[in-house]
Amino acid sequence: MSWQIAANIREMFVDLVATDGKQAFACRSANRKDSLISGFNEALVTLPPIDRTTVVLAISSDFERVALRERWGATTALLATEGFENVLEIGNQSREKLFSFQPSKPTPLISHDLSFGVTERTLANGLVEVNLDEKEIDFVLSKLSLSEIKSIAICLLHSNKNKSHELQLASRVREKGYFVSCSHEFEGNEQVRFKKAAQKSFIGPVLEEFHNEFEKLGFTKKNIDLAADFRKSGDGDQIFITCLEDRIITALVRDGKRIARKRLKVSPLSMMGLDEAGMAHVGPAKVGSEPGPVILGKGLALTYFDTLAYSSKLTLDDSPRIKFDQSRVQRVLAPLAKQLRVTPESCAEMFNELGAVYIATEISLLMEEFHFSHVDCKVTFDGWFANLMATPIISKSAFRKFDVEVLSQWSPTIGLLKEIPKGAFEKLTERGSCKFSSKILDGETHEP
Numbered sequence: 001m002s003w004q005i006a007a008n009i010r011e012m013f014v015d016l017v018a019t020d021g022k023q024a025f026a027c028r029s030a031n032r033k034d035s036l037i038s039g040f041n042e043a044l045v046t047l048p049p050i051d052r053t054t055v056v057l058a059i060s061s062d063f064e065r066v067a068l069r070e071r072w073g074a075t076t077a078l079l080a081t082e083g084f085e086n087v088l089e090i091g092n093q094s095r096e097k098l099f100s101f102q103p104s105k106p107t108p109l110i111s112h113d114l115s116f117g118v119t120e121r122t123l124a125n126g127l128v129e130v131n132l133d134e135k136e137i138d139f140v141l142s143k144l145s146l147s148e149i150k151s152i153a154i155c156l157l158h159s160n161k162n163k164s165h166e167l168q169l170a171s172r173v174r175e176k177g178y179f180v181s182c183s184h185e186f187e188g189n190e191q192v193r194f195k196k197a198a199q200k201s202f203i204g205p206v207l208e209e210f211h212n213e214f215e216k217l218g219f220t221k222k223n224i225d226l227a228a229d230f231r232k233s234g235d236g237d238q239i240f241i242t243c244l245e246d247r248i249i250t251a252l253v254r255d256g257k258r259i260a261r262k263r264l265k266v267s268p269l270s271m272m273g274l275d276e277a278g279m280a281h282v283g284p285a286k287v288g289s290e291p292g293p294v295i296l297g298k299g300l301a302l303t304y305f306d307t308l309a310y311s312s313k314l315t316l317d318d319s320p321r322i323k324f325d326q327s328r329v330q331r332v333l334a335p336l337a338k339q340l341r342v343t344p345e346s347c348a349e350m351f352n353e354l355g356a357v358y359i360a361t362e363i364s365l366l367m368e369e370f371h372f373s374h375v376d377c378k379v380t381f382d383g384w385f386a387n388l389m390a391t392p393i394i395s396k397s398a399f400r401k402f403d404v405e406v407l408s409q410w411s412p413t414i415g416l417l418k419e420i421p422k423g424a425f426e427k428l429t430e431r432g433s434c435k436f437s438s439k440i441l442d443g444e445t446h447e448p
Contacts, residue, residue: 002054005047006416007040009061010246011289012296013322014039015413018047026410030322033070033289036063037213044217052218058225058416062246063210064203071109073202074150074179078110079140079169080194081157082117087194089115109202114147116140118156118169126161137172144176151179153201155194159184179204225418237373239363241393242412243268243383245305246289250363252372260370266358268305268385269293272351274336282355294332295324302332304355307348312388356392363393382407382415 008015011033018025027046031039067073080087088108118140121130144152152173159166163184170180181200183193211226240251247267252260270283282304291298293305308314310329330344337347366372381390381404390406414420 002056003050004056004058004417004419006058006413007043007060008244008413008416009036009040009059009063010244011036011062011066012246012292014043015410016040016043016046017410017413017417019417020050026413028322031289033066036061036066037210041217053220054223055219056223056225056418057214057219058418059214060416061210061226063207067203067206068109068199072206073109074205075148076110076114076151076153076198076201077144077147077149078115078153078155078198079118079173080115080155081121082119084155084157084190085115085117086112087155087191088198092191109198110153114149116143120156120165122156122158122162122165124158124161126158128162128164132165132168137169141172141176144178149178150205151181151201153181153183153194153198155183155190155197157190160187160193179208237377239367239372239377239379241363241379241381241386241389243381243385243389244412245269245384248359250366252367252370254370254372259372260366262362262366264359264362266304266355266362268303268308270304270355271301272304272307272355273302274339278339280340280350280354282351282358295326295329297323297325297328300332302329302336302351304351306332307351307355308385308388311345311348311352312385314384352388353392356389356395359389360393378403378405380405380407382409382411384409 003018003020005016005018007017010031012031014029014031016025016027016029025047027043029039029042078085078088088110089112091106091108118132119130119136120132122128154166154169154173156165156169159182163182166182166184170182173180179201181197181204183190183197185200186193186196188196211224214224214226215221236255238253240249240253242249242251246269248264250260250262250264251258266283267286269286269288271285271287272280272282275281287293287299287301287303291300293299293303293309294301295306295309299306306329309324310326310333313326315324329348333344333347337344340347340350342350379390379394381387381393386406386409390404394404
């Protein structure tokens with residue numbers, strides 16, 4: 001069996017597992033936001049010498065999300081139905097601070113100067129009322145050639161009903177060597193599809209550069225899966241909750257098929273503190289990977305990550321290059337604990353409990369949205385803080401009958417592998433895993 005490597009590349013850390021079918025390796029390394037490939041390189045060094053050209057590589061990365069947030073994308077133009085060139089600029093009423101007296105408009109990914117209208121019209125029933133004019137397409141392409149544009153988003157009205165005009169326009173544009181995305185590739189109304197097409201065009205060229213980095217490291221393109229996803233499946237109704245250091249992902253599985261996957265608003269990077277009335281709160285603000293949580297030695301704002309790690313006395317014995325400073329968290333907690341008249345330990349537990357309430361509420365709302373039953377479903381936790389978060393989250397949820405399984409912190413990354421050899425990861429998956437039922441909420445104990 002050839003070597004398999006799976007890597008979960010995130011802003012703060014990289015988790016990597018590797019196996020040849022007989023032996024298994026696991027490594028966690030710190031990462032850099034401005035160079036997400038650096039942590040992967042560091043993790044590779046810990047592996048024995050292998051022929052990378054034959055390795056099957058599965059990658060799950062944060063690159064697209066970080067690229068959109070940091071605006072790493074290429075200069076992009078928009079080709080839209082004439083009269084609808086400003087749809088992206090208008091946006092919607094989704095605002096970070098809904099009741100602010102001085103709301104700020106987010107800067108669109110594509111500027112107004114690079115948004116061009118094209119004469120055409122497809123009706124809501126898919127019938128074509130006005131055809132594209134080839135001469136006008138030539139004129140628009142001549143204008144694009146005067147700008148330093150690398151990619152183009154094509155967004156025409158009702159293309160989800162009839163995509164012929166978008167395909168015709170995309171064919172002409174690709175002849176000029178531009179990266180192209182079309183709105184008919186996505187689901188939703190016009191605004192949603194236009195936005196997704198613009199995002200794909202914006203990050204497309206830089207995403208290709210990121211993908212090429214793995215080939216430069218010696219891996220063969222045909223053996224690389226750069227869109228690997230955690231494989232969550234099973235019989236009956238199940239809820240998977242993956243608790244990583246920078247996000248919490250919930251997946252709903254009905255009759256063995258995943259029906260929903262959502263990244264929750266509350267995450268370990270959510271800031272915690274006291275408001276003007278002295279009430280504890282979680283978020284909505286979050287810290288970035290730089291400077292990061294307090295416990296990593298740079299951050300100044302207390303986060304859910306800090307209180308979870310502080311309460312659990314979390315250490316990374318298998319990652320000696322990553323140091324946790326528990327005393328620094330205690331110094332930040334001390335004034336908050338004094339104001340609440342509790343010990344720093346109790347203060348951390350209070351914040352952890354509050355975070356669990358927020359998370360349980362989000363999960364319950366997601367279940368209601370998809371009409372997912374609270375009865376007789378199985379709940380599986382995995383990731384860094386799974387063991388610590390399982391009981392408080394479940395105890396705050398509206399489940400009546402359920403079984404809970406807590407997997408090891410390496411389970412999300414192992415789940416990226418296309419083929420998991422039997423017994424290869426036994427030692428990794430045993431550590432920190434346990435099973436229990438709803439009886440724990442009645443005061444009964446469970447055995448890990």
